[in-house]
Amino acid sequence: MITANIFNIQKFSIHDGPGIRTTVFFKGCPLKCMWCHNPESQESKNQILYNSEDCTLCGTCVKVCPENAIKIENNILTTDLKKCNFCGLCEIYCIQGVRQIVGKDYTLDQVVKEVLKDRVFYEKSNGGVTVSGGEPLIYIDFVEELFKKLKEENIHTAVDTSGAVNFEALERIAKYTDLFLYDIKLMDNEKHKKFIGSSNRLILENLIKLSKIHNNINIRMPIVEGVNATVDHIEKTMNFIEKLNVRKINLLPYHSIGKHKYSKLALDYREEEMSKPSEEKMQHFKAILESKGYEVKIGG
Ligand code: SF4
Ligand code: SF4
Structure with a gap:
């Protein structure tokens, strides 16, 4: 029986794609973002x-x-x-x-049953179901079967991904996905290694390939003062996506909502190295991106 470790099934989600959605949070992630507000998502075990x-x-x-x-x-x-x-x-x-x-092991049938409970809200709001994490595509077999069933039910599907997976997983799920929410966290590879724990090469290569086979990709850019809240990062990202089939960007200002979870997991929270960027700065970044024709929203 196919199962996946899931740590939350969040109803009435409004920041993970259009309309009212149910977001399924899978446990386990190949990245270790210093500012992660769901540190309990990083380990795949309970x-x-x-x-x-x-x-x-x-x-x-x-x-x-x-x-x-x-x-x-x-x-x-x-x-x-x-x-x-x-x-x-x-x-x-x-x-x-x-x-x-x-973390709890769910069967496919359990998740399908749970997310279908709210289909009336999806229909009224043009919403649907989003898979997130952690990195949902480390459970590609499970997510693929889940999305097949949701498409049979005519439900809108979205994948919130770090992109740090084998391209095969993105290719397989693209057929059943209406919207990708794809993170670009840092263009500078050395900083990516320092603040996230691994290279950004695979993530960027995968985005190039994905944009050739899918035409609805929103870029999500977490903006963290002390890490990437610079015009240089915005311009480098813009230059990178310029030739890709991508027009929508969400700028996600850092917040410390997940801070309290770190001590509960006996993890360090490097608060002194991060802070929230000013509203003025966020508006400036938004204006830079909009001047190049991107549709930009601050927030999810
Ligand atoms: S520590 Fe808690 S969850 Fe673990 S076996 Fe004991 S009672 Fe059960
Ligand atoms: S208060 Fe502390 S010792 Fe008492 S049950 Fe809860 S965790 Fe255990």
């Missing part, structure tokens, strides 16, 4: 978000855990993820609400 600050160390979770995976020693609670089977009992019994299991 995780536990744990807020130690609000934990009273009452010990209930230790008692209910069937795998003896949790222990409290010297007033510190730890969870052995090698023992944990992600049954979720500790989350259910924690009255402080400081534990959350992230």
Whole structure:
């Protein structure tokens, strides 16, 4: 049976394509963007978000855990993820609400059933279903079958992708996709490696190839002060996409909404290196792109 690890199925989404949508968030990503507001999306395996600050160390979770995976020693609670089977009992019994299991294996039928519940909203708003992540195309077999079924139901489909996958995955899903939301994060390859953890070469090559076989690609550009909020980055991106079959761009200003999740995952959040670009700067970038004929929106 085909399954995928999914960490959220978000209803009434309005930032991931046209109309009212359901966005399915797949767990796992080949990139590690420093500003990622869904850090729980990066690992493909299940995780536990744990807020130690609000934990009273009452010990209930230790008692209910069937795998003896949790222990409290010297007033510190730890969870052995090698023992944990992600049954979720500790989350259910924690009255402080400081534990959350992230990730669940879904079958194709479960996801289809869930997203079809809102088809009336898709029809009334010209909305549909978006797959996001993480990187949804690391589950290409699953996503391809999902989209085949959605197209049989005449539902609009969108893929929110980092582009950091084998081109074969993009080629396979393109047949069933109405809209691609394709991220360009950094044109400078050295900075890409520094802030994202890998080269941008595959991403850019894939965009060139994809634009030859698909005619509805929106570029999404996260703009982060301290990383890429420069005219140079905007111009380099513009020069790159100039010859491609791409006319729409979303500029996505950095925000720190996901910051609180980092400590819950015991990850560092390099806040001092990032900030939100000014509204004036965003408008300036928008004007530069519009002067070249692009349709530009600030936000999703
Ligand atoms: S049940 Fe919740 S509050 Fe109690 S020790 Fe476990 S995580 Fe902390
Ligand atoms: S999810 Fe289940 S197995 Fe894992 S720590 Fe919680 S209670 Fe134990």
